[in-house]
Amino acid sequence: MTFGILIVSGIFMVIGMAVQARLKSRFAAYSKVPTSSGLSGKEIAEKMLNENGIYDVKVVSVQGFLTDHYNPANKTVNLSPDVYNGRNVSAAAVAAHECGHAVQHATAYSMLKLRSALVPIVNISTSLSQWVILIGIGLLGFGGGNPTVLLVGIVLFAMSTLFSVITLPVEFDASARALKWLDRAQITLPQEHEKAKDALKWAALTYVVAALASIAMLLQYIMIYNDRR
16 A cells, blocks of 8 residues: 555656646746736736735745745735746736735635635644654554554645645636736737636646645545554
8 A cells, every 4th residue: 555655646746747847838938928018027916916906015026936926924926037027928927826816815815714724734734744644654564553643644634635625726716816807907918818828727737736646645545544443
């Protein structure tokens, strides 16, 4: 059964790498397609925030590639240099998507509130779950007999899995808000809009793969527990 865990991990690792590679290639391709509006990612983000009545969120530049994120703790839309300064479809899509999270925060979107509430718990469970599971499996392997330690590890891991699943509607909703606004504000024309939609689709798929991998691993651990009870 532990061999099965390695197989499952390997399969989803390969799938994840393939999706990440596709995302990077799409981002690179659409970075060469200028938007008709000519606005930079920073300008697009500020415009979307303002048009949604959000004036207490700052748009800042952060180092890295595709490191873009919204931080609800200090109310900042953090854009990587390529997005912050870019005047292309990729920059427009990513900037609007991150502002989609800011709009979720401002409107108290229920799934975002739930995910935010889970963050402290998940931070603890993520750091502990794998170690507890390894110890639990090790004890069973050495004839410890009592699977309670493994069960505790499974419960901890389940919290991370739940977080991954809840992340999906949050990401899909942010993309939907972004695409709707880009169209309404005429930041992207129809042909550009389809490219922006495609870029966000591949970004969302990274979260889908992560959630499926977590679910598959959780099921593997549960099967081990059931076999050893």
